[in-house]
Amino acid sequence: MTTTTIPKSSGGANFVGALWREIKRIPPVYPVFLVIFLAVSYLNPTYQTLPGIFSFLRRAAPMAILTIGEMMVLVSGGFDLSIGSIVTLVTIGSSMTLHNDPNLALSSILLMYGIGIVIGLTNGLIVSFLRVPSLIATLGMALLVKGAALYWCGGAPKGYFTDNWRFLGRGFFENVPLVGQFPASLLILIIVAVITFYVFHRANFGKEVLAIGDNVRAAQLSGVKVHRVRILVFLISALCAVTGGILIGGYGGIGTNVGEGLEMQAIAAAVVGGTLLLGGKGSVPDAIFGAFTLEALFSLLNLLGLPKPYRDAVQGLIIIGAVAYVSLRTRGKR
Amino acid sequence: MSTTAAPVSKPQSFFKSIHIPPIFYFVIGIFVIGMILDQTAGSGDILKNPVILTNVFVRSVALGIVAVGQTFVIIGGSIDLSVAFTISITSVMTSLIMHGDPANVPTAVAAVILIGIVIGLANGLIITKLGVNSFIATLGMALILRGILYAAFANFIGSVPRSFETLGYGTIGPVPISIIVLLLVVVVGWLLLTRTKLGAHLYGVGGNKEVARLSGVRTDRVLIAAHIFCAVTAVLTGLFVVSRLRSGAPWVGTDGLYDLESIATTVIGGTALSGGKGGVWGTLGGVLIFGIIDTVFNQLGVDPFLKNILKGAIIVLAVASYTIRSKQEVA
Numbered sequence: 228m229t230t231t232t233i234p235k236s237s238g239g240a241n242f243v244g245a246l247w248r249e250i251k252r253i254p255p256v257y258p259v260f261l262v263i264f265l266a267v268s269y270l271n272p273t274y275q276t277l278p279g280i281f282s283f284l285r286r287a288a289p290m291a292i293l294t295i296g297e298m299m300v301l302v303s304g305g306f307d308l309s310i311g312s313i314v315t316l317v318t319i320g321s322s323m324t325l326h327n328d329p330n331l332a333l334s335s336i337l338l339m340y341g342i343g344i345v346i347g348l349t350n351g352l353i354v355s356f357l358r359v360p361s362l363i364a365t366l367g368m369a370l371l372v373k374g375a376a377l378y379w380c381g382g383a384p385k386g387y388f389t390d391n392w393r394f395l396g397r398g399f400f401e402n403v404p405l406v407g408q409f410p411a412s413l414l415i416l417i418i419v420a421v422i423t424f425y426v427f428h429r430a431n432f433g434k435e436v437l438a439i440g441d442n443v444r445a446a447q448l449s450g451v452k453v454h455r456v457r458i459l460v461f462l463i464s465a466l467c468a469v470t471g472g473i474l475i476g477g478y479g480g481i482g483t484n485v486g487e488g489l490e491m492q493a494i495a496a497a498v499v500g501g502t503l504l505l506g507g508k509g510s511v512p513d514a515i516f517g518a519f520t521l522e523a524l525f526s527l528l529n530l531l532g533l534p535k536p537y538r539d540a541v542q543g544l545i546i547i548g549a550v551a552y553v554s555l556r557t558r559g560k561r
Numbered sequence: 562m563s564t565t566a567a568p569v570s571k572p573q574s575f576f577k578s579i580h581i582p583p584i585f586y587f588v589i590g591i592f593v594i595g596m597i598l599d600q601t602a603g604s605g606d607i608l609k610n611p612v613i614l615t616n617v618f619v620r621s622v623a624l625g626i627v628a629v630g631q632t633f634v635i636i637g638g639s640i641d642l643s644v645a646f647t648i649s650i651t652s653v654m655t656s657l658i659m660h661g662d663p664a665n666v667p668t669a670v671a672a673v674i675l676i677g678i679v680i681g682l683a684n685g686l687i688i689t690k691l692g693v694n695s696f697i698a699t700l701g702m703a704l705i706l707r708g709i710l711y712a713a714f715a716n717f718i719g720s721v722p723r724s725f726e727t728l729g730y731g732t733i734g735p736v737p738i739s740i741i742v743l744l745l746v747v748v749v750g751w752l753l754l755t756r757t758k759l760g761a762h763l764y765g766v767g768g769n770k771e772v773a774r775l776s777g778v779r780t781d782r783v784l785i786a787a788h789i790f791c792a793v794t795a796v797l798t799g800l801f802v803v804s805r806l807r808s809g810a811p812w813v814g815t816d817g818l819y820d821l822e823s824i825a826t827t828v829i830g831g832t833a834l835s836g837g838k839g840g841v842w843g844t845l846g847g848v849l850i851f852g853i854i855d856t857v858f859n860q861l862g863v864d865p866f867l868k869n870i871l872k873g874a875i876i877v878l879a880v881a882s883y884t885i886r887s888k889q890e891v892a
Contacts, residue, residue: 303892304892305892306696353877353881354891354892356885357877357881357884357885358881358884358885358887358889358890358891359877359880359881359884359891360828360834360835360880360884360891360892361891361892362824362834363824363825363828363834363876363877363880364877364880366821366824366825366876367825367873367874367876367877367880368873368877369873370821370869370870370872370873370876371869371870371872371873371874372873373869374866374867374868374869374870374871374872374873375866375870377866377869378864378866378867378870382866439890439892440892443890443892444890447890453890457892491700494697494700495697495700498697504694504696504697505694505892506892534712535711536707536708536709536710536711536712537708537712538708539704539705539707539708539711540704540705540707540708540709540712541708542701542704542708543700543701543702543703543704543705543707543708544701544705546697546700546701546704547687547691547693547697547698547701547702550693550694550697550698551687551691551692551693554691554692554693554694555691555692
């Protein structure tokens with residue numbers, strides 16, 4: 228990367244130029260999100276109010292959490308295709324372990340995190356030590372996990388979620404100063420975002436992930452413990468998936484295909500958020516806004532009255548368009 | 562980077578070049594284990610009844626044809642996640658156009674092959690000219706096709722004429738026509754890869770695109786050709802599927818997991834996901850493993866969910882069985 232020094236010119240023009248350069252440095256996901264969200268709030272004035280915005284964020288929070296985890300795996304150069312199945316397993320598993328008893332909520336959640344840890348570690352170990360490409364390893368894991376979830380409940384989930392369990396996904400904290408109601412899922416997203424932001428952007432770990440995604444051999448030679456980093460990345464992704472699963476289950480209820488296609492959506496959201504596939508570039512805030520952008524886009528298409536199938540088609544066009552735009556721009560620079 | 566199956570032109574090395582990929586030992590192993598399980602825990606019918614054995618192959622036909630196409634794009638360092646929807650579109654368009662009338666068969670087949678060529682061309686152009694990563698490009702294409710498909714169709718539609726069902730159910734002597742079609746596709750794929758310039762260039766592009774380009778290979782054209790070939794094999798699979806189902810529905814491609822399983826069988830068959838290495842015979846081996854597992858599980862009456870658990874584990878272990886020896890880090 229070369230930085231060109233710009234010759235100093237007189238006053239005003241320089242300031243405008245500097246401002247323009249600053250603006251150009253803002254990742255495209257933010258203006259895109261702003262435009263889509265403004266369009267949504269123009270069409271549906273509810274989105275202009277604070278409760279409306281909170282309700283949007285409550286819906287988007289689980290996807291944002293999934294996207295953070297997926298982003299980390301993508302940055303390390305791999306894929307995690309098992310997160311959709313983990314979401315399914317978490318909702319089914321929770322309904323099986325809750326036994327309709329609110330007192331079991333905490334132990335059930337802890338059990339799900341335990342299962343998530345096992346899945347994430349297994350993914351990481353398979354990729355690191357059996358050297359199976361993550362695309363295949365996590366794909367196999369996805370089949371296995373979904374099979375296990377359906378086997379566990381015998382094909383159809385039993386029971387229902389207790390209210391305290393569902394609170395995380397769809398509840399609001401009442402009487403919060405300044406804002407009144409505050410969605411619980413947004414608080415979870417903020418907690419996850421702060422932790423992962425620290426881990427990914429402030430601690431050494433993030434730089435190691437970027438390094439192995441950029442060039443494994445170079446990273447290895449400069450002392451990065453590649454296996455450890457890779458296993459941790461898959462672990463983080465699985466934990467994010469469990470968290471997302473608890474929120475999705477709380478928001479939407481039980482189903483055998485709640486997690487279907489979520490891994491692809493998370494990849495799409497991460498890419499919209501500027502994550503480079505096959506590694507080397509990514510950011511936690513950009514990934515979150517990638518997920519928000521996708522969710523806002525779905526709301527927009529919904530408000531425009533497009534039936535769901537067209538939403539898929541538009542989503543496809545957008546993913547291709549976003550990546551083509553970035554690719555053609557960087558190609559021009561070279 | 563060593564590339565196996567480099568084209569050899571000398572006649573005496575013709576037979577040497579058909580070296581049996583190691584995957585076939587795995588096929589035999591799975592087969593033997595399956596038979597032992599069937600004899601001890603099951604009814605022991607598989608060996609007694611030749612129909613069940615041929616069914617192993619028939620089961621493999623649909624997946625096998627599209628897996629050959631997937632092998633092409635993966636050798637080229639690309640991937641195609643849109644095949645399942647190409648198969649679905651083929652199945653509904655075929656039965657819609659044929660509408661039970663034998664006279665419409667040529668029109669329908671020509672139409673769906675044209676659709677396949679357009680999809681493959683679009684995939685190839687997006688990847689090469691727009692510089693979109695193949696994973697994202699074909700995932701986007703899958704979403705677009707899915708949108709169109711479900712916006713237009715909701716259920717089974719039309720039907721194929723009796724004469725067309727011959728493709729799925731007919732036999733020449735004792736051999737099912739579908740198996741002959743599968744073998745034809747595999748042999749054509751093998752000849753294209755090992756006996757033509759296109760094949761050699763494809764290995765080059767997959768091994769190192771920049772080097773291939775600098776040596777004068779028109780890399781874009783090669784990749785576009787591979788994607789068109791892949792989409793056309795998906796169309797053939799769609800034709801076979803609809804001839805067995807007698808009517809097309811928008812979910813036949815995704816329900817058959819053709820996107821994921823075609824990739825899995827290709828990789829199990831020894832084709833490197835990073836490109837430049839592999840071949841169609843290995844893929845056929847991978848497809849047979851899936852066919853045998855399916856048949857044995859059915860004979861044993863394994864719970865369908867448990868089947869998925871085992872299948873997931875087997876995919877990973879089969880790939881691991883030879884990636885484990887590699888010293889390279891993978892992601």
